[in-house]
Amino acid sequence: MKWFVLFLMVPVCFAHLNVYLSSAEVWRLLGLTAELFYVREGQINFYALNFVVPVPATIEELHFTWQSLTRRPLPYTLHVEVVSHQEAMHTPEFNITSEGFVPTEPQTWQVTLPCTHVVAAEVDITISLNVSTGSSSTTLHFRRRKICLKEAPRPAVRVDTIPHAPTSADIFYAGAGCAGGVLLIAAIGAAACRARARKLRRARSDEQDAHAFLPDSSCKSAASYTSYRRPTSLPAAAAEERARDLQQRIAELTIQRCRVRLRSVAMEGTFGRVYRGTYADEDGREQEVLVKTVAEHASQVQVSLLLQEGCMLYGLHHERVLSVLGVSIEDQTAPFLLYPWGSTWRNLKQFLLACRGVTVGGAAGTAPPPPPLTTQHVVRMALHALDGLLYLHSQHVLHKDIAARNCIVDENLRVMIADNALSRDLFPADYHCLGDNENRPIKWLALESLTKRQFNPAADVWALGVLLWELTTLAHQPYAEVDPFEVAAYLRDGYRLQQPANCPDELFAVMAYCWAMSPDDRPTLQQLQIFLRDFHTQLTRFV
Missing domain, CATH: 2.60.40.2170 (Wnt, WIF domain)
Structure with a gap:
């Protein structure tokens, strides 16, 4: 450079x-x-x-x-x-x-x-x-x-000039094309509906024979949006291998239910629940834990997603990553996922909402209001999340759902990245289904992830830019005025999130750089780390 x-x-x-x-x-x-x-x-x-x-x-x-x-x-x-x-x-x-x-x-x-x-x-x-x-x-x-670059780069994707106004000829040809397209789509749709009906009948038959907690490889639940290196479809052998790997992880993490004590509900969704509680080890020593589980009416699909997503960070150890501590599975009961938890830790999105006086559900609403956040705080918290993401990438793990809702923060404003288990249920406004049976964080996804299902480290960088925007706006909803079905076209036309009030120009430029159209044009995490550290140093000189 x-x-x-x-x-x-x-x-x-x-x-x-x-x-x-x-x-x-x-x-x-x-x-x-x-x-x-x-x-x-x-x-x-x-x-x-x-x-x-x-x-x-x-x-x-x-x-x-x-x-x-x-x-x-x-x-x-x-x-x-x-x-x-x-x-x-x-x-x-x-x-x-x-x-x-x-x-x-x-x-x-x-x-x-x-x-x-x-x-x-x-x-x-x-x-x-x-x-x-x-x-x-x-x-x-x-x-x-x-x-x-060592080789000549590809031409820029974004169009820098305003498209020309449509002429009458353009409208005529577009109308003629649409008319022909409607007939073709109708024929294709009829054939697709028949094929889908047969597929659903097979899926229902497979679901009845599924394992109590782990879905069969042909189950449609695997297509629901989940994080961390999950392809949209897997060969039967690979799916069986993944299921065996998950079973092995659960076996290594299994703890006795009698050692877990639930105290209060921290968050609750339609089928998911998060409790504060304690866990006593074999020596009788107790520690504070957070327990993720599902309600009695949760489906096998929801149970399997809880286990798959909750165990994805198992075995990773870093001060900026919150990994699962244990799993409790007993017959005829919902599984428990245990996470180490501090008495002052809070969900980052709930914390940011509380910073601007928005009352959140559960017991977290009774906590004292946090102190006002400064630009220094925001940059330091972003650096913490960046450090955690750097570690995940060093372990060849793509998070695919970096957002404030999937982070935690303590009283000293130290941030940790967590998995996205139950996030779709606990934060339903952040996820949308575009008719493809996948509930995804549409407004946090990079353009190639949204349109082509392509995930790479640069896609996590894009989401990190949105997280930085969340920190700056105190968890305002990104693209609140844009319909989820229009987000892809909105991004493809070059539009991005607006600069928040009181956000320094250089900090917003970092966000905008993270949202470059081409993944190759986005900064690496190391480059972001260098800049944010330098910027934080500059800020501290004036305080």
């Missing part, structure tokens, strides 16, 4: 100068529809100056707009230097002369960033722009980070 630092020295002439990024440039880089001013009629945007704007691999030039507000042009000098990884980039070039005058009308100039494609690197670059009034001059610092 390359860093760009722009130096502009104009203490006296600041009131007579504008330097900014146009709305088209901000849209290209960050997917936002707004201008970004560095200097506006003497007012300096220090947030913008301190933020390192990442430049995706698909973008090879930067555009800056400037204007002298005096009656005469202001003299300037330009200089560019590649600070690091010179082998990854050819010498950057301007489309204007290195010396001249800032025009009195708005003008956009360009810096070309030609990658060599010989090595992959993040290159630091410094662009120096000196503007003077004769007796004085000033320098500003604009930083950029350019991603250079």
Whole structure:
């Protein structure tokens, strides 16, 4: 990657100068529809100056707009230097002369960033722009980070221009196509309905013979949305192997029901329940636990999902990951999943709602209101979640459901990532079924996960950006105004979540970078960690 630092020295002439990024440039880089001013009629945007704007691999030039507000042009000098990884980039070039005058009308100039494609690197670059009034001059610092890949990147997916307005010819052909399509769809739908009816009859027959807790490999329940590396369909041998693996995990985690004591209900859904309680080991020592279970009327599908999702983090040990402690299964009773629990721990989404005075269900509503969260708190909590996700990825585990509802927080604002067992039941407003029999967190999913069922580390990065947005907004609902059926088209058209109130520009730019259209253009967790740590350090300097 390359860093760009722009130096502009104009203490006296600041009131007579504008330097900014146009709305088209901000849209290209960050997917936002707004201008970004560095200097506006003497007012300096220090947030913008301190933020390192990442430049995706698909973008090879930067555009800056400037204007002298005096009656005469202001003299300037330009200089560019590649600070690091010179082998990854050819010498950057301007489309204007290195010396001249800032025009009195708005003008956009360009810096070309030609990658060599010989090595992959993040290159630091410094662009120096000196503007003077004769007796004085000033320098500003604009930083950029350019991603250079070893091979030429694919063209950017997002369309940067507004689509053309439909003409009468477009409408005619579209109408004719739709008419023909309706007939074709009707024929296909009739055949699909007959096939689906036969499939449902087979599924009901298989369900009757299913194991008390583990579904048969042909059971449709496996298609319900679950996290962690679960494919949409599995060969029979692989499904049997997965079932045996789950049985082995349950056998290793099994504890005696008599050692578990339930005290109070922490959360309750339609069929799921979460209790606070205690667990006594063989030596009689008790510890606080959280118990996830289901009600008596829960179906075998719901029971099996509880076990599958609750055991997915079994065997993982990290201070930022909450893994299952034990499982209790007894005949004719609902299974218990035990998690280590602290007296001050709370569900992160419930905690954020309480921070803005929203009463949540269960006993958690009686807890004292939390203190106000600052930007420092938000960044530190995001770093905790990021550390946990880094560990999961190091263990080759994709979470696939990173969100505030699947995290916990203690009184010291330390965050841990948990599994998503019972989340669909306890937080039903966060999950939607689009007619495909899968209840998924639509508004947290990356575009490729939503449309193509593709999950990768970059998809978890997208969800982490939404989690950061939740932290900043105190658990407001993302895309609250967008119908779940329209989310895919909304994202494909380039729209994203809006910048929350009181959210620093550089923090929101991180979120926007996480929501890049192409997975290759999103930052890695290591890159996010470096930036958030640096940003947190900057924040602490002013407190």
